Amino acid sequence: MPAAATPHFSTKERILSVAEALFAEHGFAGTSLRLVTSQADVNLAAVNYHFGSKDNLVAEVFRRRMDEMSRARLELLESARLVEGDRLDAVLRAFIEPALALSLDRDGGAAFVRVLARAYAERNDRLRKFLSDNYGHVLREFSRAIAECMPQLSKEALYWRLDFLAGALTYAMADFGLLRRGDNTDEKSHCERAASELVAFAAAGFRAG
Amino acid sequence: MPAAATPHFSTKERILSVAEALFAEHGFAGTSLRLVTSQADVNLAAVNYHFGSKDNLVAEVFRRRMDEMSRARLELLESARLVEGDRLDAVLRAFIEPALALSLDRDGGAAFVRVLARAYAERNDRLRKFLSDNYGHVLREFSRAIAECMPQLSKEALYWRLDFLAGALTYAMADFGLLRRGDNTDEKSHCERAASELVAFAAAGFRAG
DNA sequence: GTCTATATAGAGATAGAC
DNA sequence: GTCTATCTCTATATAGAC
Numbered sequence: 001m002p003a004a005a006t007p008h009f010s011t012k013e014r015i016l017s018v019a020e021a022l023f024a025e026h027g028f029a030g031t032s033l034r035l036v037t038s039q040a041d042v043n044l045a046a047v048n049y050h051f052g053s054k055d056n057l058v059a060e061v062f063r064r065r066m067d068e069m070s071r072a073r074l075e076l077l078e079s080a081r082l083v084e085g086d087r088l089d090a091v092l093r094a095f096i097e098p099a100l101a102l103s104l105d106r107d108g109g110a111a112f113v114r115v116l117a118r119a120y121a122e123r124n125d126r127l128r129k130f131l132s133d134n135y136g137h138v139l140r141e142f143s144r145a146i147a148e149c150m151p152q153l154s155k156e157a158l159y160w161r162l163d164f165l166a167g168a169l170t171y172a173m174a175d176f177g178l179l180r181r182g183d184n185t186d187e188k189s190h191c192e193r194a195a196s197e198l199v200a201f202a203a204a205g206f207r208a209g
Numbered sequence: 210m211p212a213a214a215t216p217h218f219s220t221k222e223r224i225l226s227v228a229e230a231l232f233a234e235h236g237f238a239g240t241s242l243r244l245v246t247s248q249a250d251v252n253l254a255a256v257n258y259h260f261g262s263k264d265n266l267v268a269e270v271f272r273r274r275m276d277e278m279s280r281a282r283l284e285l286l287e288s289a290r291l292v293e294g295d296r297l298d299a300v301l302r303a304f305i306e307p308a309l310a311l312s313l314d315r316d317g318g319a320a321f322v323r324v325l326a327r328a329y330a331e332r333n334d335r336l337r338k339f340l341s342d343n344y345g346h347v348l349r350e351f352s353r354a355i356a357e358c359m360p361q362l363s364k365e366a367l368y369w370r371l372d373f374l375a376g377a378l379t380y381a382m383a384d385f386g387l388l389r390r391g392d393n394t395d396e397k398s399h400c401e402r403a404a405s406e407l408v409a410f411a412a413a414g415f416r417a418g
Numbered sequence: 419g420t421c422t423a424t425a426t427a428g429a430g431a432t433a434g435a436c
Numbered sequence: 437g438t439c440t441a442t443c444t445c446t447a448t449a450t451a452g453a454c
Contacts, residue, residue: 011437025332030238032429043439048431050437114332120380121323121330123234160381160406167380168373171329197369204417205410220419241447252421257449259419 012050014040017108020061024114028058028122059130062119065102065112066131070138072098077145088149088206092199095142096169100195103173104188117174120166139166150206165202172198221259223249226317229270233323237267237331268339271328274311274321275340279347281307286354297358297415301408304351305378309404312382313397326383329375348375359415374411381407 009017018040022031033054037044051057076094083090102109119127139162147158172194185193218226227249231240242263246253260266285303292299311318328336348371356367381403394402 027236027238027331029236033431034429043437044430045432045440046438054430114330118330121327121383122236123323156402157406160403161410163381164377164407164410167378168376171376171379172369172372174330193365194369197366198373200417201370201373201414204413208409208413242449243447253448254422254450255420263448 011040011042011046015042015047015050015057016061016064019057020064020108020115021111023058023061023118024111027118028124028127033057055126058127061112061115062131063134065109066135069098069102070135072101073138074141077141081145086149088146089199089203091142091145091149092165092202092206093195095165096195096198096202099169099173100191103191110187113170114174117170120170146206153206161202161206164205165198168198168202220249220251220255224251224256224259224266225270225273228266229273229317229324230320232267232270232327233320236327237333237336242266264335267336270321270324271340272343274318275344278307278311279344281310282347283350286350290354295358297355298408298412300351300354300358301374301411301415302404304374305404305407305411308378308382309400312400319396322379323383326379329379355415362415370411370415373414374407377407377411 015036019031019036022036022039025031026035033047034044036057037047047054047057051060073094076097077091080087080090080094099113103113104110105112119131122128143158143162146162147153147155150158153161173191224245228240228245231245231248234240235244242256243253245266246256256263256266260269282303285306286300289296289299289303308322312322313319314321328340331337352367352371355371356362356364359367362370382400
């Protein structure tokens with residue numbers, strides 16, 4: 001499963017894929033470059049050659065997935081704006097489904113969802129600034145779109161509920177649940193169930209009170 | 210603010226308080242024992258003397274808060290069972306408010322809420338087993354209580370919604386939001402607002418569809 | 419119970435040959 | 437672009453004096 005088994009990818013790509021999987025499993029600080037390079041079957045010095053530093057490697061792991069996910073979210077959001085009548089469900093699906101798509105992606109997307117959850121927990125200022133600078137506008141777009149669906153909702157309540165949604169989405173997609181679930185369902189239907197449950201849960205939550 | 214300023218506490222207590230704050234900020238792997246001992250103003254060897262290992266120190270940081278929080282949750286849950294009519298709001302408050310109380314606690318409880326969020330993101334098997342073994346029964350009690358409030362809800366939907374609640378609670382309490390909020394509210398009302406918003410959001414979510 | 423000193427290992431980063 | 441070798445720093449853990 002590590003990229004060592006796919007030698008047709010460049011050294012740089014192999015490093016990124018292996019780093020993503022290891023960051024998901026051990027965190028950023030808990031993943032050494034030695035572990036990354038040995039699993040990627042490249043030389044230890046290759047990380048610094050291609051990325052300059054461990055911090056830059058972390059940022060590149062994010063950029064590779066977030067650009068695509070943000071594009072997908074904004075595109076679906078545009079479609080949702082065309083929905084007649086009550087658009088809240090469509091807007092929420094536009095936020096949730098690209099994350100679902102990632103977590104169904106064979107090529108490491110599932111690991112990246114866990115990396116995202118790690119990033120939330122990190123107080124690392126450089127990482128937070130990188131994410132906020134590069135992808136904060138996506139959250140702001142959704143904030144605006146939901147506000148248009150729910151004009152009677154106060155700005156504070158809207159922000160809280162967006163936070164609740166982001167937290168629930170990240171946890172559920174990263175499969176951090178502490179209660180055990182039956183293992184007789186395959187990953188695909190598991191994730192699709194999660195997405196539709198979350199859309200229903202969040203839509204009701206946004207419409208509350 | 211670090212416990213170095215409170216020398217009336219034992220070495221062991223000072224280590225626990227400082228470790229909690231540093232784990233919240235830098236994570237478990239990102240926090241070295243050297244940083245802990247220097248900020249706690251104790252000798253480097255003291256950690257191994259009092260706790261045996263870094264892993265045991267992590268576990269003790271959890272035990273110190275989780276025992277109390279779990280007791281409070283279960284006690285409030287018992288009270289909620291006495292509520293006439295629709296108990297869902299009371300049950301959810303029993304789950305949410307002890308976390309709120311922690312995050313308002315002056316003596317490091319606020320840091321611990323972030324440590325909890327870290328624990329979710331950790332795939333560390335020892336830590337997950339420790340938490341599941343020692344505190345899993347609390348979640349199971351809440352699962353049962355909510356099922357009693359919502360007998361028409363399928364078991365799968367119940368588990369998903371509990372996951373969404375846990376995720377939303379952890380994120381909101383740990384203040385991980387990426388959208389910026391006004392800073393003109395003090396911490397206490399900020400947290401109380403979070404709790405009441407979350408109770409309303411989650412109650413509507415559980416009642417959905 | 420607390421200290422110094424150190425054993426042992428592993429980290430990130432870089433220089434310079436190829 | 438990739439390698440070996442190594443610098444420098446830091447980590448956890450422990451032994452043994454006080």
